[in-house]
Amino acid sequence: MIYDEEFETLPREALEALQLKRLKQVVMRAYHTVGFYKRSFDRTGIKPDDIKSLQDLSKLPFTTKQDLRDNYPFGMFAVPMSSIVRLHASSGTTGRPTVVGYTHRDIDTWSELMARCFVAAGVTKTDIIHNAYQYGLFTGGLGVHYGAERLGASVIPISGGNTKRQILILQDFGPTVICCTPSYALNLAEQGRAMGVDMASLRLRVGIFGAEPWSEEMRKQIENELNISALNIYGLSEIMGPGVAMECAEGREGMHIFEDHFIVETIDPETGHNLPPGEKGELVFTTLTKEAFPLIRYRTRDISRLILTPCRCGRTHIRMDRVMGRSDDMLIIRGVNIFPSQIEAILLEVKELEPHYQIIVDREGNLDTLEIQVEVSESFFDQADEVKVLQSLERRIQRDIKDYLGVTAKVKLVEPRTLQRSEGKARRVIDKRRIMA
Numbered sequence: 001m002i003y004d005e006e007f008e009t010l011p012r013e014a015l016e017a018l019q020l021k022r023l024k025q026v027v028m029r030a031y032h033t034v035g036f037y038k039r040s041f042d043r044t045g046i047k048p049d050d051i052k053s054l055q056d057l058s059k060l061p062f063t064t065k066q067d068l069r070d071n072y073p074f075g076m077f078a079v080p081m082s083s084i085v086r087l088h089a090s091s092g093t094t095g096r097p098t099v100v101g102y103t104h105r106d107i108d109t110w111s112e113l114m115a116r117c118f119v120a121a122g123v124t125k126t127d128i129i130h131n132a133y134q135y136g137l138f139t140g141g142l143g144v145h146y147g148a149e150r151l152g153a154s155v156i157p158i159s160g161g162n163t164k165r166q167i168l169i170l171q172d173f174g175p176t177v178i179c180c181t182p183s184y185a186l187n188l189a190e191q192g193r194a195m196g197v198d199m200a201s202l203r204l205r206v207g208i209f210g211a212e213p214w215s216e217e218m219r220k221q222i223e224n225e226l227n228i229s230a231l232n233i234y235g236l237s238e239i240m241g242p243g244v245a246m247e248c249a250e251g252r253e254g255m256h257i258f259e260d261h262f263i264v265e266t267i268d269p270e271t272g273h274n275l276p277p278g279e280k281g282e283l284v285f286t287t288l289t290k291e292a293f294p295l296i297r298y299r300t301r302d303i304s305r306l307i308l309t310p311c312r313c314g315r316t317h318i319r320m321d322r323v324m325g326r327s328d329d330m331l332i333i334r335g336v337n338i339f340p341s342q343i344e345a346i347l348l349e350v351k352e353l354e355p356h357y358q359i360i361v362d363r364e365g366n367l368d369t370l371e372i373q374v375e376v377s378e379s380f381f382d383q384a385d386e387v388k389v390l391q392s393l394e395r396r397i398q399r400d401i402k403d404y405l406g407v408t409a410k411v412k413l414v415e416p417r418t419l420q421r422s423e424g425k426a427r428r429v430i431d432k433r434r435i436m437a
C-alpha cells in the first residue's frame with residue numbers, strides 16, 4: 001500500500017525535476033534568510049544562482065553539528081519566532097543540545113511523511129498504535145503521534161518507561177502496532193515473559209523500530225518473541241525527526257528515503273568527496289521543503305549505503321541500508337544519544353577527579369549498560385579514608401550524569417594512575433555491544 005501514490009512513485013525524471021526546482025528555492029531562501037548560509041556560501045564564492053543542476057549541489061559547503069552549535073539556540077532558523085510552532089532538541093556534542101524548530105507547514109509535512117511510513121508498514125486507520133517512543137524534546141514521541149493521527153489510526157500515547165504498565169496496556173487495549181526503539185521492544189518482551197504474559201499471542205502484528213542501530217539478528221529475535229513483522233524507520237531531529245526514511249513491508253530491505261522532500265548524498269567521511277552511488281559512506285542530507293530549519297548538505301555522521309535497485313513495492317524513492325556505524329563517536333544508549341565529550345565535560349567539573357576516564361558500554365539481556373571509570377585525584381584519595389566518602393562522590397556524579405544526559409550510569413571511582421594511559425589517541429570508549437553490521 002502507498003499513502004501518497006503520486007509523489008512516492010514519481011518516475012525518476014519527474015522526481016529529479018521536482019528536486020531541482022525545490023533545491024533552487026531552498027538554497028535561495030537559506031542564503032537570504034539565514035546569516036550562517038550567506039557567510040558560508042560567500043566564503044566559498046558560491047551564489048544561489050550557480051545551482052543549475054542537481055550535480056551542482058556538491059559545490060555547496062557542508063553544514064555540521066558544530067555549525068548548529070555555533071548558532072545555538074535559534075541562529076539557524078529561517079523564519080521569525082512568531083512563525084515557529086514547535087521546538088525539539090537532540091544531543092549536542094557538549095553540554096548544549098541541538099535545537100530545531102518547525103512552522104505549521106513543517107509539522108504538516110512531517111505528519112504526512114510519518115503517515116507514509118505507517119502505510120508503507122501496512123498500517124491502516126483501523127489499527128491501534130502503541131507509541132512507546134519518548135514524548136518530549138525527543139522527536140520520536142510527537143513525530144510518530146502526529147503521523148498516526150494523520151492516518152486516522154488510534155494512538156495510545158504511552159511514551160517510554162513504566163514497562164509493567166505498558167505490558168498491561170498491551171494486553172488490555174489490544175494495540176495492533178507498536179512503535180519504540182528495537183532494544184525497548186526486546187525489553188518489553190522480556191518483562192512480559194517475566195510477568196507470565198504470552199507476548200506472542202497479543203494482538204500486535206507490526207512494529208516500527210528505529211532511533212538506534214539494530215541488526216537483522218535482532219529483527220528475527222523481535223519478530224519471534226512478539227510474533228510481529230518488524231520494520232526499520234530512520235530519521236534525525238536536524239532533518240525532521242522520524243520519517244526521513246522507512247522500510248516497506250513488501251521490500252523489507254533498506255528504507256525508502258522520501259526524495260521529494262530530501263536529497264541524499266554519500267560522502268567519504270575523511271575527504272568529504274562524493275562517493276559513487278551504492279558505496280558505503282556517510283549520509284548527507286539536504287531538506288527541500290522545510291520552512292523553519294532548512295539544512296543544506298547536513299553531515300549526519302551516519303554510515304550506510306544507498307540501494308539503487310528498484311523495489312517491488314513500486315516506490316521509486318531510493319533506499320538506504322541499515323545504519324552500519326558512525327563517523328564520529330556518538331553513542332546511542334537506551335535510545336539516548338550521547339557524546340563522550342558530554343560525559344567528559346561533566347567529569348571535568350568535579351574537582352576531586354583527574355581527567356582520566358574510560359566509558360564502557362555493554363548490553364545485559366536487552367538493556368544497554370553504561371559504566372564510567374574515573375580516577376580520583378591524589379589528594380582526594382589520601383583524604384578519603386572511608387568507603388562512604390567515595391560512594392557519596394560516585395552517587396553525586398551519577399546524579400549529574402542522569403540530570404544532564406538523561407541516562408543512568410554506573411560510576412566507578414578508581415585509584416590515581418590505574419587506568420591505562422594512551423600512547424596516541426586515548427581509547428576512551430569501549431563498546432562491547434557489537435550491534436552494528
Ligand code: DLL
Nearest residue numbers: 090140210211212213233234235236237241242323
Ligand atoms: O532518533 C529520530 C527517530 C525517532 C528516528 C524515532 C526513528 C524513530 P535523534 O535523536 O536526533 O533522532 O537521533 C538521530 O539516531 O543520526 C542515527 O545515528 C540514529 N538513528 C535513527 N534512526 C535509526 C535507525 C531520532 N533506524 C540519530 N537505525 C541518527 C540506526 C538510527 N540508527
